[in-house]
Amino acid sequence: MLSLLLADIAIAKFGAAVGAGLAAIGAGIGIGRIGGQAMDAMARQPEKMGDLRSSMIIAAALVEGVAFFAVIIALLALFA
Amino acid sequence: MLALVVAPSYASGSEPAKKGIDFQGTLWGHIKDSYEWHITNIGKTPVIISLPVIVKSTTGWHVFCSSAFSEEKDAKGNRPGPYGLYISGSKDHENKICETVNGAEVHPLDLSITKTVTVLFIDAILLLICVLVPARWCKKHKVDDSAPKGFTGFMSMFIMYIYNDVVKASLGKEADKYAPYLLTCFFFIFIANIMGVMPFPPGGGNLTGNIACTFFLAICTFVITNVTGTKAYWKDIFWPEVPMWLKVPVPLMPFIEFFSIFTKPLALMIRLFANMMAGHAIAISLTCILFIMFGVNAVAGSSMTVVSVAMSIFMMLLEILVCFIQALVFTMLSAVFISLAHVKGEAEAKTVK
Numbered sequence: 001m002l003s004l005l006l007a008d009i010a011i012a013k014f015g016a017a018v019g020a021g022l023a024a025i026g027a028g029i030g031i032g033r034i035g036g037q038a039m040d041a042m043a044r045q046p047e048k049m050g051d052l053r054s055s056m057i058i059a060a061a062l063v064e065g066v067a068f069f070a071v072i073i074a075l076l077a078l079f080a
Numbered sequence: 081m082l083a084l085v086v087a088p089s090y091a092s093g094s095e096p097a098k099k100g101i102d103f104q105g106t107l108w109g110h111i112k113d114s115y116e117w118h119i120t121n122i123g124k125t126p127v128i129i130s131l132p133v134i135v136k137s138t139t140g141w142h143v144f145c146s147s148a149f150s151e152e153k154d155a156k157g158n159r160p161g162p163y164g165l166y167i168s169g170s171k172d173h174e175n176k177i178c179e180t181v182n183g184a185e186v187h188p189l190d191l192s193i194t195k196t197v198t199v200l201f202i203d204a205i206l207l208l209i210c211v212l213v214p215a216r217w218c219k220k221h222k223v224d225d226s227a228p229k230g231f232t233g234f235m236s237m238f239i240m241y242i243y244n245d246v247v248k249a250s251l252g253k254e255a256d257k258y259a260p261y262l263l264t265c266f267f268f269i270f271i272a273n274i275m276g277v278m279p280f281p282p283g284g285g286n287l288t289g290n291i292a293c294t295f296f297l298a299i300c301t302f303v304i305t306n307v308t309g310t311k312a313y314w315k316d317i318f319w320p321e322v323p324m325w326l327k328v329p330v331p332l333m334p335f336i337e338f339f340s341i342f343t344k345p346l347a348l349m350i351r352l353f354a355n356m357m358a359g360h361a362i363a364i365s366l367t368c369i370l371f372i373m374f375g376v377n378a379v380a381g382s383s384m385t386v387v388s389v390a391m392s393i394f395m396m397l398l399e400i401l402v403c404f405i406q407a408l409v410f411t412m413l414s415a416v417f418i419s420l421a422h423v424k425g426e427a428e429a430k431t432v433k
Contacts, residue, residue, distance in 0.1 A: 061409045065347065068354030 016078040023070030030063040113196045115146040137188040199285030203272045250415035266411040273403035289356035298349035301414040309421035366392045
């Protein structure tokens with residue numbers, strides 16, 4: 001148990017990897033939902049496809065931004 | 081993508097005496113700033129452009145070429161140079177010019193033209209060319225002339241697309257006042273992103289993946305938003321129209337609103353920085369995978385070639401899309417923040433109607 005406390009660099013790397021994985025899950029769920037509902041809307045109103053496509057990409061970029069916060073923190077834990 | 085970001089840590093855990101490519105060094109060498117521009121390796125000799133160093137140390141101003149610093153590290157891990165300066169190898173000031181003052185390591189005022197600054201100059205010149213050439217066409221032709229062709233036509237279309245769909249859509253009547261800043265923002269970020277993804281000079285320099293650059297862009301948006309904010313905007317922050325108990329004994333909502341003034345540009349900064357840094361890291365990692373596989377085994381290397389090349393092409397195309405989208409999102413959010421700061425109070429809105 002004590003040796004686990006002393007392995008702090010290894011624990012930091014493990015934490016960073018797990019954090020990055022969780023961020024991937026979060027981004028995947030968020031962008032998946034955006035894409036799915038955009039598909040639904042496009043199927044209902046095919047004439048609005050252009051607008052819906054742009055809005056979908058912009059919303060995906062914003063959600064990815066949040067996932068990137070987590071990646072930056074993971075990188076900081078890994079290298080600092 | 082995230083697996084690739086975590087891969088460098090695994091690579092450093094394995095034995096360091098592996099022949100083949102130095103993955104970590106290549107990756108960080110591209111992303112981080114440095115005093116010389118390492119273009120490529122012809123055989124074993126590196127092709128380096130040494131950039132000027134401008135430093136104000138305790139002995140006054142010094143301007144010299146960075147090739148004056150020795151390539152070899154001395155006993156303490158520093159690279160010595162003239163005037164008592166050296167490029168430090170310590171953890172605090174890694175790869176920065178330092179000097180020893182009274183036994184302590186001090187980083188003097190450093191205005192050197194480093195790699196990032198050079199890339200900034202190149203991108204600025206490219207941006208000026210791309211925008212001033214169509215502007216000259218506009219000066220020479222009248223409004224009713226037929227549409228321009230070629231490069232001018234393309235830039236014209238591009239600029240009007242951003243102006244109509246981003247600037248005018250958010251700002252409405254005040255679009256013309258803020259259009260110069262927002263359009264400059266968009267095209268600067270777009271060109272800097274694209275030049276960072278290009279693998280050969282004059283591209284290949286990481287500008288928007290440097291947090292200082294995105295910090296400055298976010299500060300510009302922050303200053304413009306808050307300096308041009310109307311009285312109603314400031315009133316809504318410090319005395320919002322919420323139930324009294326959220327305001328009076330403990331000013332909960334005012335605190336939250338006040339912090340949101342800072343977190344919105346902060347999010348802009350980190351979004352752009354992280355997207356670009358991760359994008360450059362992926363582009364390099366995918367290329368390096370090929371060389372690492374060749375280092376393992378010639379058979380493994382050859383079989384990975386097709387996969388790696390295919391992945392690289394796909395990721396490069398995705399990178400270009402991401403460059404455009406990130407510039408668009410930054411500009412659109414800046415426009416939205418500026419328009420939100422121009423909220424009109426109820427009395428004003430009634431008189432305008």
